[in-house]
Amino acid sequence: MPTLVELRAVRKRYGWGRPWVLRDVDVGVEPGVVIEVSGANGAGKSTLLRILAGATLPSAGRRRAAPEVSVGYAPETLTPPPSFAAADYLGHHVRLRGLDAPEGARQVEALAQTLNFQGLLGERLDALYKGSLQKVALTQALLGQPSLLVLDEPFAGLDIEARAALSGLLAERARAGAALVFSDHREAGRAQPAHRRWLLGDGQVRERALAPTASAGAPVRRTVAAAVSDGELQGMLATGWHIVEVRPSGSDEVDIAGVPPEAQS
Amino acid sequence: MSAVARYLLADHFRSRRWVPPFLLLAVGVVVLYAEPPNPVLSTAGGVAAFLLVAQCWLALAFLNTEGTSDRQIVAATAGGRALVLGRLVGLAALTAGTSLLTLAYPVLTGSFERVPDVHELGLILLANLVCAAAGSALAALFAQPAVRSRAVAVLGLIGALVVTVPLGLSPAVATADAMDTTKIARVPDHLGVALVSVAAFVILASGASAVLWRRRE
Numbered sequence: 001m002p003t004l005v006e007l008r009a010v011r012k013r014y015g016w017g018r019p020w021v022l023r024d025v026d027v028g029v030e031p032g033v034v035i036e037v038s039g040a041n042g043a044g045k046s047t048l049l050r051i052l053a054g055a056t057l058p059s060a061g062r063r064r065a066a067p068e069v070s071v072g073y074a075p076e077t078l079t080p081p082p083s084f085a086a087a088d089y090l091g092h093h094v095r096l097r098g099l100d101a102p103e104g105a106r107q108v109e110a111l112a113q114t115l116n117f118q119g120l121l122g123e124r125l126d127a128l129y130k131g132s133l134q135k136v137a138l139t140q141a142l143l144g145q146p147s148l149l150v151l152d153e154p155f156a157g158l159d160i161e162a163r164a165a166l167s168g169l170l171a172e173r174a175r176a177g178a179a180l181v182f183s184d185h186r187e188a189g190r191a192q193p194a195h196r197r198w199l200l201g202d203g204q205v206r207e208r209a210l211a212p213t214a215s216a217g218a219p220v221r222r223t224v225a226a227a228v229s230d231g232e233l234q235g236m237l238a239t240g241w242h243i244v245e246v247r248p249s250g251s252d253e254v255d256i257a258g259v260p261p262e263a264q265s
Numbered sequence: 266m267s268a269v270a271r272y273l274l275a276d277h278f279r280s281r282r283w284v285p286p287f288l289l290l291a292v293g294v295v296v297l298y299a300e301p302p303n304p305v306l307s308t309a310g311g312v313a314a315f316l317l318v319a320q321c322w323l324a325l326a327f328l329n330t331e332g333t334s335d336r337q338i339v340a341a342t343a344g345g346r347a348l349v350l351g352r353l354v355g356l357a358a359l360t361a362g363t364s365l366l367t368l369a370y371p372v373l374t375g376s377f378e379r380v381p382d383v384h385e386l387g388l389i390l391l392a393n394l395v396c397a398a399a400g401s402a403l404a405a406l407f408a409q410p411a412v413r414s415r416a417v418a419v420l421g422l423i424g425a426l427v428v429t430v431p432l433g434l435s436p437a438v439a440t441a442d443a444m445d446t447t448k449i450a451r452v453p454d455h456l457g458v459a460l461v462s463v464a465a466f467v468i469l470a471s472g473a474s475a476v477l478w479r480r481r482e
Contacts, residue, residue, distance in 0.1 A: 079332030
């Protein structure tokens with residue numbers, strides 16, 4: 001399968017003499033794949049996502065993107081231009097994506113409706129709370145059907161309905177062929193099934209295949225830390241998952257198998 | 266690229282960060298033209314020299330308007346190259362705007378000792394563009410993300426402006442001297458020298474800024 005974006009021998013540090021955040025990272029992203037990036041605080045998840053999205057350059061190594069790739073990127077925390085209304089800000093992003101105004105307005109309206117913030121489009125960005133600001137950041141990333149979605153903690157700050165809506169939206173985009181790379185530091189209530197997991201530690205990425213996304217009722221298996229498995233289970237149930245099996249896996253992990261809402265017949 | 270420039274300019278004007286440096290420019294221009302008789306080219310040369318200082322502040326304010334995460338979003342969405350070009354195009358638009366405004370004030374208020382002819386108006390606009398472009402290019406070298414600390418950027422800019430004077434490298438001094446008709450017989454020749462050196466500096470500074478903006482993000 002052709003690669004949308006790949007990183008080869010990528011290293012990153014923020015200034016001379018500072019420690020390396022990433023060291024010799026080699027990863028690739030193919031169309032339609034869903035990759036979850038995990039790791040401890042400060043492991044370099046956000047840095048990896050920024051480099052993958054083309055938001056920042058590596059200190060060494062190469063990022064190679066296919067010519068046709070379009071990127072939707074939402075950072076963990078958006079510091080938006082405070083004086084813009086949400087609709088104006090998104091209007092500029094419509095132009096940045098090269099969409100014509102009516103089509104852009106239609107997409108903004110549809111995304112705002114899905115994420116339930118259409119009533120806030122006229123509000124100034126500095127008047128929005130974290131969750132609403134997160135919805136604006138996600139909306140700009142989803143505009144124009146980008147072929148690669150890079151989302152840093154996309155579910156943080158969202159209410160349970162918005163998380164379920166976003167999860168469904170992302171699954172829909174992945175089925176349509178978009179690649180999704182996202183981080184989610186919380187084990188509890190994680191809403192997005194993934195094909196692969198990149199585990200970051202010591203500046204390096206260890207890749208682990210996960211069960212494929214459920215289709216036609218097939219369950220997705222998730223492995224979570226035992227300490228947070230109750231929260232994970234509650235989050236999955238709250239977002240419409242049908243839980244098939246819960247069993248211990250190793251000394252401190254639990255396997256949860258379930259069918260996500262979009263795969264239930 | 267034009268969508269990026271448009272977005273950055275809209276963001277800047279809405280942020281009102283342009284107000285303090287613009288007030289400095291406005292007050293400076295009014296004060297410099299307040300003392301008649303105001304011979305056409307000589308006074309305009311002095312004002313152009315002052316424009317360089319004000320433009321440094323205006324350009325730095327423009328380039329530092331965007332927050333880091335917003336800049337990174339634009340880089341991911343439009344591409345890193347388009348972001349850099351958009352910033353440079355926005356800066357060029359700002360430079361042209363202040364050059365025209367600085368020319369418009371004495372013409373519209375009749376501040377010169379006589380009505381300047383078209384040739385003189387062209388020379389004044391050129392002098393304004395030379396100084397404003399030099400100020401913008403200098404500010405670009407000290408803008409985020411190349412220089413992250415605003416205090417370091419301001420100190421660096423002031424230092425660069427001051428140091429160029431005794432070294433004979435200041436475009437402000439060169440422009441003011443070239444426009445001084447009490448000393449210079451052929452203004453276009455002298456202004457041409459300043460124009461060529463500033464054009465070379467602008468090209469070098471734009472290239473260096475483009476690299477620094479991307480590498481330091």
